[in-house]
Amino acid sequence: MTRWIAILLVLILAAAGAVATDAWRAMQAKIRPSELPTTFVLEEGSSWSALVRDLERRQWLQAPRDSLYLRLFGRLNDQTTRLQAGEYRLVQPVTAQELLAMLVAGRVVQHSVTFIEGWTLAEALEALRAEDNLKHTLPEEREQAIAQLRESLGIEAANPEGWFLPETYHYTRGSTDREILERAHRAMKAALEAAWAERAEGLPLDNPYALLTMASIIEKETGAPEERGRVAGVFTRRLQRGMRLQTDPTVLYGRDPERSGRLRRIDLVTDTPYNTYTRGGLPPTPICLPGRASLQAAANPAEGTALYFVSRNDGTHVFSDTLAEHNRAVNRYQRGGGE
Template identity: 55%
Template sequence: MKRLLGKLIILGVLLAGGLAAYGYHWLNSPLALPEDGLRQELTRGETLSHLTSELGAQGILRHPRALRLYARLTEQTGVHAGEYHLRPGLTPRTLLEQLNAGEVVLHQVTLIEGWTFAQALAALHSEETIVAELKGLNREQQVARLGLDVAHPEGWFFPDTYRFARGTSDVELLRRAHRIMREELERVWSQRADGLPYETPYEALIMASLIERETGAPWEREEIAGVFVRRLNRGMRLQTDPTVIYGMGDRYEGRLTRRDLRAPTPYNTYTNSGLPPTPIALPGREALAASVNPAPGTALYFVAKGDGTHVFSDTLEAHNKAVREYQLQRREDYRSSLQTAP
């Protein structure tokens, strides 16, 4: 009896050793992946069981239950949702490590400086990897869904390239962009020059959006800011075309006429004094900086030359001459009414 018991113990040890050796070999053997790898998505709410079962059904992972058991024994069940690129050479052990680390495929989307909120939202909704939670909502509903402490969303999202995992929502991305814009605005506001014609960071944000939309040549941002600041300090109307275009909305068809410049909208800075009620676009970092640190000078007017740069003038007479030279000769109906004195 003792001899039989001894043999059974030896057999058990050999079996255990064999299983351990096989388990070690299996955990560190490459999965049966295609040469170019495999994209596999683990959606929110799904667990390791979902993924291992699917990989097992595809013949990629042998013994999916064994991997789940190993994950529990090693406390590696906290997998992250997302899209994974399973590359050739991946083993059951390294697969589990990748899932627990959340090493998901990252996509990217770029919000462009000078875009409106509507354009930014359209860019997000053009990406099939982004969940469109704001689609179909009106502006008030969108602001409420975003949870922003603002009345109007325009201008409040920092233009940049954002990387994200598949399944990220437009709400998540815009909240991230809003947080960055708040930080940037706070930073530049703390470094503002004296004598500015606005009292709050929000007014600086509005000004930055005007600078962004008027600037074709980056090196002119501070000079354009200087013109706007001097006009406001003197009680002159800003008379800037992008505000008129923004106020027209869908009625704008690519050109401005004399009638457009006289049309009463809250954003028409030819008919209204001061800043428009909200930003008109997403301002970038340089435009934000220019809004609070304008270049010194004496110019009160500028006109686009058509090559992205402007002619700056100190007097209305010189400005109207520049308008005739650079704009009226190009298209008779474009800005056919010259700027006037305040």
């Protein structure tokens, strides 16, 4: 009898050893998606067992018994109660321990959307609508979306144009379009406050909003970083002398939306609140989303004597002190008149 008990004990220990070995193998085995890299979403409130079922359904486990051992692992490891919901990316096979560490740490996928300097708010809204990983909460109709933003963000201006800093904003799956815009608005308020605090003395700008408007014009007038200060200087001197800004981008922004293409003479002589050929001073609102560099240029324009500039058609401009010099530059670069 004693002999059979000993044999039974040996068999039990052998079986237990085999199970333990198999379980150890399952813990060390790699969870292998059929394609890499790949992403998966852990929904809010999901348990470790639910995750294991999802891995099994996706056929990411190597052996049929692996799901059983992974569930047992979840019961024995209290960290499996601290999973963070979100979207995760696997770029290589991982063990159960490695996967658990990722989920507990919340190393979720970071997406990004970029607002380009010089974009209008309408263009920023279009970029957000193109983001499939965002939750879209704003109305599709542009004017309704803009009206909601203005109200929710407490923007006093009738048109919230310009109040969103052009930068790259990172977000996680399920974030809302409104959250991105709220961050961009806070960033712009901070950048504008900093630029206003560091502004040069004697600027013909009454308040930070005027600086924001000036910066938006500078942003649209030149893409050459080294020219921003000089362009700001021209506009500053023109305002100081009571001259009209006569800048095409403001006319483009304010003209009839039914019209498109290049500016024509009819656009320059048709009066609108944004036509700086027919009206003095700054336009009533910014005309785009200006970047930090344009804010700094508006706050600290370059010194000089130029009152005019014209495009060379290569992204740079010719600056002139007098109207006669300016007309010669216009003739050369815009009308093909040569020297």
